[in-house]
Amino acid sequence: MIVCKAFLKVIRKNIGMIIIYTVIFLVFSVANSRTGETQTTFVSEKPSVCLVTEDDSLLSDCLCRYIGEHMEIVDLPEQDRADALFYKEICSIIRIPKHYGRNVCSGEQTAVGIQTSVDYKAEFVKLMLERFGRVQNIYVKTTDSEQELVNAIESALESSVKVEVASALDEKALTAASDFYNFAAYSMMACIVFIICLVLSSFNEIMIRKRTLVSSMPYGKYSTLLMLSSCLYAMAVWAVLVLLSFCIVPDGMKTDRGIWYVMNGCLYMLVSLTLAYLLSTVLKGKNAITGIVNVITLGCSFLCGVFVPADYLPDSVMAVARVLPTYWYVQTNELLKTTETLDKTTVLPILIHFAVLSGFCVLFYAAGMMISRHNRRIA
Amino acid sequence: MSVILEVSHLTKEYKTVKAVDDLSFTLNEHEILGLLGPNGSGKSTTMNCILSLLRYSSGSIRIHGKEMSPSAYDLKQEIGVIFQDVAVFEELTVYDNIRYFCGLYIRDRKTAEAYIEDAIHLTGLEDYRKFYPKQLSGGLLRRLNIACGIAHKPKLLFFDEPTVAVDPQSRNNILEGIEKLREQGASVIYTTHYMEEAEQLCDRIIIMDKGKILASGTPDSLKSITSVTEKVMAEVPRLSEEKLHKLEGEVTNGSIRYENGRLVVSFHDGKDHITHLIDILRRMQISYLRIYSERPTLNDVFLELTGKELRD
Amino acid sequence: MFLHNYRYSLVVLLRNKGLVFWTLAFPVIMALLFHMSFAGIDDAERFSAIEVAVVDDDAYQNQVIFARAMEELSKSEDAVLHLHYADSTEAEELLNNGEVTAVISIQKREPVVRVLSSGIQETIVQSVVEEIRCDSEVISDLAKEEILAEIGEDGTDLDFERIFTDISKAVLSVKSKVNNLNQKEYSFVMIEYESLIAMTCLYSGLLSMTLMNMHQANLSAVGKRSTVAPARRGAVLAGAMCAALTVQLITLMMLYAVLLLIVKADFGNDIGKILLLSLSGSLAGLTLGAAVSVLVRTGENAKMTVLLSIVMSGCFCSGMMGIVMKNIIDKHLPFINWINPAAMITDGLYALYYYGAVDRYWFDLASILLFSVVMTAVSIGGLRRRQYDSM
Structure with a gap:
């Protein structure tokens, strides 16, 4: 009991660090959380664009209406447009030149101008404008007036296609839950590994250890108590994160995957705990701990799809990331997001990932025990 | 200077x-x-x-x-x-x-x-x-x-x-x-x-x-502040209350303190009292392991001035 | 005195393993981690042909115009869709496995698109299919008119195949272009590297803080010795700060070497202005560290915590842990980034590349220098003839 009490008192001294990591995590989770109703029908995405028109003709009005139907028009002053494009507030700036309507009707060369980024939304905007242009170019030869042309274009572009959503998954809710738990990997690992390493390093300080070794408490019992105290702290961190998940991404957590996210988080917590134990036997001094733990937690997070979606990481990086436990944790979250139904077949890969994470736990703990035993002999 | x-x-x-x-x-x-x-x-x-x-x-x-x-x-x-x-x-x-x-x-x-x-x-x-x-x-x-x-x-x-x-x-x-x-x-x-x-x-x-x-x-001038002129210390493993009381009667020109097996006699006049004290202890059949004398120290000065030891 | 302190401060800094790690090694490690993580982002986000399955059954084959238009579309060089022809079961499997984004089939003579969820790729597929359907209708309308016209002229021996083929060719060959007004492509991810440079500049505060702590009597015995010495505080501290600046310049050179040679980041051609901004940023970091050391009247650990909190919060607001955060802060809480040196450095580098050396760059540079002046004044005011109430 006295060992546990001492452990908790030392943790309390580092409460500032725990709060900082939790606040960072909360800010990110809230900023990135997506809310919205479950969608069982298809809803077309409407990218945001800035529309600048220098023409006042019927044709340009028709084009503006068409753009408004398929895109979200954002009104921005000139000086803010370039930044808005860079930061992806808008995906395109569309410019309708002067005398556009008159030039089209008289057969002169003219075209809508576009400034875009290079992603899918920008490509969609380009496609839609080209589609309008094609229909306009087809009908300009067969109509006699601008009004006729506008009528023909609008009639042709009314055409719509039925889109069915095959999946019953609440994609947005599950994406939010996956993103939450993915980012939680960084916070959880940082909170657990950093704090436990700091606390255990205080207990492992040479003079303290010597005092412990000569005391009447068996060293095995002492070690076990320290491990249990660390476990208690790690479970508290995990519990807080789970609680936050139910507050911030409740829709995803209420599905049948909710319990799987929680279990995955629990396993990752155990991995972090055993990693902290291993590192505490190796690292000496607060500076070394701060440096190495930061490199490990940030490295795991960057390389395994925590900060950058796994889909965007190069194959070479993903190949290297397989040796890190965070990779298996993130992959489980991705599976939970995309798997249509959870049955015996589809759950098997998840269970394999759980087994791999358990293997990491055993590996870290065994390595930590060996090093600890070796250190005791030297002391 | x-x-x-x-x-x-x-x-x-x-x-x-x-x-x-x-x-x-x-x-x-x-x-x-x-x-x-x-x-x-x-x-x-x-x-x-x-x-x-x-x-x-x-x-x-x-x-x-x-x-x-x-x-x-x-x-x-x-x-x-x-x-x-x-x-x-x-x-x-x-x-x-x-x-x-x-x-x-x-x-x-x-x-x-x-x-x-x-x-x-x-x-x-x-x-x-x-x-x-x-x-x-x-x-x-x-x-x-x-x-x-x-x-x-x-x-x-x-x-x-x-x-x-x-x-x-x-x-x-x-x-x-x-x-x-x-x-x-x-x-x-x-x-x-x-x-x-x-x-x-x-x-x-x-x-x-x-x-x-x-x-x-x-x-030296500080040591002269204290009224103690010589201290004689003896290691006395056992000293009953009765004998201590008797000893106090024998030593008329000093004060006696006994704690933790150590007898300290502080004399307030003259010096070279060690021989006299040895005689008294022998007469009273008080056995001792070691006996020595020293001049007053600054600690005694401090004790006199403040009522506590310098090392406290 | 200045040179004496400069020389020994340099030795003290370079032999401090903790400092060397945080100021030299950590930014380089972060740059490499960024490079490994972000290398694929631009390509991943860049548009590439969308995988689509087509249910190639009788119903589809019967829609001749639609089928022909689909094939024409997928063959072109800048094809938007990449088609996989399959039967209904195979197509569903491809969809469920995530190998295709959508399945296109003909039901009751109308095209139907099946997707797993709503999204931009699915919306693109929808709009392409709508365009093809629209083309089919246009071809159909124009063919009818042509047929009626030919029937009117000469009512026999109509070559329907030829009419449809000619009209299909005519309609499908109509192209439309939009004018590309893009000036410069600037990777979104560059903000991360600019933020990293800002972080490295501000981490120089650790160097100046370490040296300042060494010369404060209430923090260490060495500080006491330094304070009772007859050396002018100004000369002692100036020497120390210059030593810190020297180490910081070495750090920046290493970081830029990694960014330019390994990461292959492009900051533009205006090397002089980039270096000027980086140097000013380092000065801001140094003076910030000195000011924190003077103002926070507690132990060394508390001072370091305060400094790191300020730097990391500043980097957070300048987009290091989420690129859009800078934009959000600039829009909704602009006063934060007006006094945030990390945002000034990041914005200056961004403006230099994106806009050239215009007012915005010079404004950021001036803001950083003003920040440094304020921090220096604070430090001098705090240290001047300082005595303590307790030690």
Whole structure:
């Protein structure tokens, strides 16, 4: 009991660090959380664009209406447009030149101008404008007036296609839950590994250890108590994160995957705990701990799809990331997001990932025990 | 002898507590002045005030007749300080540490190098020039601490408990070194709570407690304050109340104290009472293991002045 | 005195392993981690043909015009869709496995698109199919008119195949172009590297803080020794700060070497202005560290915590942990980034590349220098003839 009490008192001294990591995590989770109703029908995405028109003709009005139907028009002053494009507030700036309507009707060369980024939304905007242009170019030869042309274009572009959503998954809710738990990997690992390493390093300080070794408490019992105290702290961190998940991404957590996210988080917590134990036997001094733990937690997070979606990481990086436990944790979250139904077949890969994470736990703990035993002999 | 340092009515208050209370003293040229007192008596505070490190509430501090202040660079040029905590850079070697601190005082490179060699020689660090502080023992570290403080050959030296946690041999080396410095023309203020050091080293001693000066003077003059002229100590494993009472009746010119198997008889007149006491003990059939006598110490002076031991 | 302190401060800094790690090694490690993580982002986000399955059954084959238009579309060089022809079961499997984004089939003579969820790729597929359907209707309308016209002229021996083929060719060959007004492509991810440079500049505060702590009497015995020495504080601290700046310049050179040679980041051609901004940023970091050391009157650990909190919060607001955060802060809480040196550095580098050395760059540069002046004034004011109430 006295060992546990001492452990908790030392943790309390580092409460500032725990709060900082939790606040960072909360800010990110809230900023990135997506809310919205479950969608069982298809809803077309409407990218945001800035529309600048220098023409006042019927044709340009028709084009503006068409753009408004398929895109979200954002009104921005000139000086803010370039930044808005860079930061992806808008995906395109569309410019309708002067005398556009008159030039089209008289057969002169003219075209809508576009400034875009290079992603899918920008490509969609380009496609839609080209589609309008094609229909306009087809009908300009067969109509006699601008009004006729506008009528023909609008009639042709009314055409719509039925889109069915095959999946019953609440994609947005599950994406939010996956993103939450993915980012939680960084916070959880940082909170657990950093704090436990700091606390255990205080207990492992040479003079303290010597005092412990000569005391009447068996060293095995002492070690076990320290491990249990660390476990208690790690479970508290995990519990807080789970609680936050139910507050911030409740829709995803209420599905049948909710319990799987929680279990995955629990396993990752155990991995972090055993990693902290291993590192505490190796690292000496607060500076070394701060440096190495930061490199490990940030490295795991960057390389395994925590900060950058796994889909965007190069194959070479993903190949290297397989040796890190965070990779298996993130992959489980991705599976939970995309798997249509959870049955015996589809759950098997998840269970394999759980087994791999358990293997990491055993590996870290065994390595930590060996090093600890070796250190005791030297002391 | 001219006065080199004059402290007048120095007072330093922390909220309601007076760490230094109306302190006045002087330091003469080539003198070693001891500030003796228990922990918390205000010795280090006094020293920090003199060095203008601490703001004080009232009083004045003059060195060579000039007011001491943080910007009195001409006065600072003459001062050397050896702090209780080792004040060296972990990242620099022994030689580089001394070189750096000497360089803050001596601008001329050749002069500085000559002074550094003298300091290394004085502190016996010739074989450790390229060592880092982490590689030195406690005693050597203290010597390095001293070398950094004296390298620029200051005329006024402050030693703040320099022998704390130091082995006896290193302590003797330090005390001998200070004597040498005085011979070379330095004046020294030496703070300590070890009375033996103060008695051995200091020309004059100021006894402090709770920020006040209790007494000051030479060691002999301080000892004359106490009414005790001789103390005889005997190790007596067993002494009954009855025999103790009887013994008190036998010793008419002194007081008796018996605790933890040690009998202490403090005589208030004359000396050489040991033979007389041996006779009394034999007569009363009180067996003892060892018996010896000593002259009164500063601890006795302190005890008389404050009612408690210097080591308390 | 200045040179004396400069020399020894440099030695002290370079032999401090902790400092060397945080100021030299950590930014380089972060740059490499960024490079490994972000290398694929631009390509991943860049548009590439969308995988689509087509149910090639009788119903589809009967829609001749639609089928022909689909094939024409997928063959072109800048094809938007990449088609996989399959039967209904195979197509569903491809969809469920995530190998295709959509399945296109003909039901009751109308095209139907099946997707797993709503999204931009699915919306693109929808709009392409709508366009093809629209083309089919246009071809059909124009063919009818042509047939009626030919029947009117000469009512026999109509070559329907030829009419449909000619009209299909005519309609499908109509192209439309939009004018590309893009000036410069600037990777979104560059903000991360600019933020990293800002972080490295501000981490120089650790260097100046370490040296300032060494010269404060209430923090260490060495500080006491330094304070009682007759050396002018100004010369001592100036030497220390210059040593810190030297180490910082070495750090920046290493970081830029990694960014330019390994990461192959492009900051533009205006090397002089980039270096000027980086140097000013380092000055801001140094003076910030000095000011924190003077103002925060607690132990060394607390000072370091305060400094790191300020730097990391600043980097967070400048987009290091989420690129859009800078934009959000600029829009909704602009006053934060007006006083945030990390945002000034990041914005200056961004403006230099994106806009050239216009007012915005000079404004950021001036802001950083003003920040440095303020921090220096604070430090001097705090240290001047300082005495302590307690130690």
